[in-house]
Amino acid sequence: MTAAEQKGPDWWANRASVILRTTLGEERFPIDVEQLALEWTPMLDPAAPITKVAARELEGCDGALVDARHRGKGWGIAYAKGMTEGRRRFTIGHELGHYLLHRHRAPEGGFNCRQEDMATWDHERSPQESEANRFAARLLMPLDDLRRQIPPREAVSLEKFGRLADERYGVSLTACVLQWLEITERRAILVVSREGYVLWAKSSKPALRSGAFFRTRSASPLSVPPASPAAGGWLDPGSESIPHSAGVWLDEPVVEEVILSDLYDLGISLLHLGDHGGHDLDEPDELPDALDLMNTRSGVLS
Numbered sequence: 001m002t003a004a005e006q007k008g009p010d011w012w013a014n015r016a017s018v019i020l021r022t023t024l025g026e027e028r029f030p031i032d033v034e035q036l037a038l039e040w041t042p043m044l045d046p047a048a049p050i051t052k053v054a055a056r057e058l059e060g061c062d063g064a065l066v067d068a069r070h071r072g073k074g075w076g077i078a079y080a081k082g083m084t085e086g087r088r089r090f091t092i093g094h095e096l097g098h099y100l101l102h103r104h105r106a107p108e109g110g111f112n113c114r115q116e117d118m119a120t121w122d123h124e125r126s127p128q129e130s131e132a133n134r135f136a137a138r139l140l141m142p143l144d145d146l147r148r149q150i151p152p153r154e155a156v157s158l159e160k161f162g163r164l165a166d167e168r169y170g171v172s173l174t175a176c177v178l179q180w181l182e183i184t185e186r187r188a189i190l191v192v193s194r195e196g197y198v199l200w201a202k203s204s205k206p207a208l209r210s211g212a213f214f215r216t217r218s219a220s221p222l223s224v225p226p227a228s229p230a231a232g233g234w235l236d237p238g239s240e241s242i243p244h245s246a247g248v249w250l251d252e253p254v255v256e257e258v259i260l261s262d263l264y265d266l267g268i269s270l271l272h273l274g275d276h277g278g279h280d281l282d283e284p285d286e287l288p289d290a291l292d293l294m295n296t297r298s299g300v301l302s
C-alpha cells in the first residue's frame with residue numbers, strides 16, 4: 001500500500017477542494033468532477049491516470065472504474081446513460097473516489113458499482129463503497145462551504161435545499177440534505193418513503209443523541225403516519241410546512257415538509273424538531289447508524 005493510499009476519503013476530498021479553490025475560486029461550483037478526474041490524476045499517477053470518462057450502457061450498474069492498464073490506457077470511468085445530472089456527478093465522484101482510495105486493491109477489471117452501492121454509508125458492511133460515497137459527497141459539497149451557505153442553527157427549508165442542490169452543488173436534493181444532517185446543530189430527520197412505507201431515515205446528530213430516530217432496519221416495515229402527505233401520495237403542491245402534534249411521527253410535535261419525487265415514486269419528508277423536545281440519552285447502550293437503511297434500492301441520490 002502506498003503512502004497516498006493510506007489517506008482517507010476526507011483527506012482526498014480536502015486536497016481536491018484546495019486545488020479547485022486555488023485555481024477556480026468561487027467559480028468552482030458546481031464541481032466539474034469529470035475535468036478534475038482527467039486533469040488531476042495524470043499528476044498523481046502519470047503511468048496510470050484516468051484517461052476517459054464516458055456514458056455507457058451498463059448492465060445493472062450505475063458506474064464503473066474500468067482497469068484499462070493492459071491496453072496502455074490507464075483507467076476509465078463509465079456511468080450509465082440517462083442519469084439525472086446530479087446522479088451523474090455523484091457517480092463520477094464515487095468512481096474517482098475508488099481510483100484515489102482503492103485502485104491498488106481493485107478487483108480484476110476494476111469496480112462495478114450498483115445503484116445501492118451509491119447509497120451505502122455503512123462502513124462496517126461495505127467499507128470501500130461507503131468511502132467512495134464519503135469522498136464524492138465531500139468533494140461536491142465541501143463542509144466548510146456548506147457551513148457558509150447554511151448557518152448551523154438555521155432551520156433550512158426543502159426549497160432552500162433544492163436551490164443549493166440545483167444551482168450551487170449540482171447534486172440531488174437528498175444528497176444535499178444528507179450532507180447537511182452531518183453538520184447541523186438542529187434536530188431534524190430526513191425520511192424517505194415509498195407507497196406509505198419508510199424506506200430509510202437519517203437523523204441529525206443532535207436528534208440522534210436525543211433519541212429521535214427511526215429504526216428502519218428492523219423486520220417489520222415502518223408505516224408513514226396517515227396524517228403525513230407522504231402516506232397516501234396526496235400532496236397539495238401549494239402546501240408548505242405541516243405542523244404535527246406529538247404522537248404523529250414522534251412523541252413530540254414536529255413540523256414536516258414533503259416533496260414527492262416522481263422519478264422514483266418517493267416521498268421525501270424533512271421533519272423539523274424543536275430544540276428542547278425529546279430527552280437526552282445519558283448513556284445510550286446502542287445507537288443506530290446515522291443512516292439506517294432498510295431498502296437500499298431507494299434512490300437515495302435521485
Ligand SMILES: [Zn+2]
Pocket residue numbers: 094098111112113114117128129132
Ligand atoms: Zn463503488
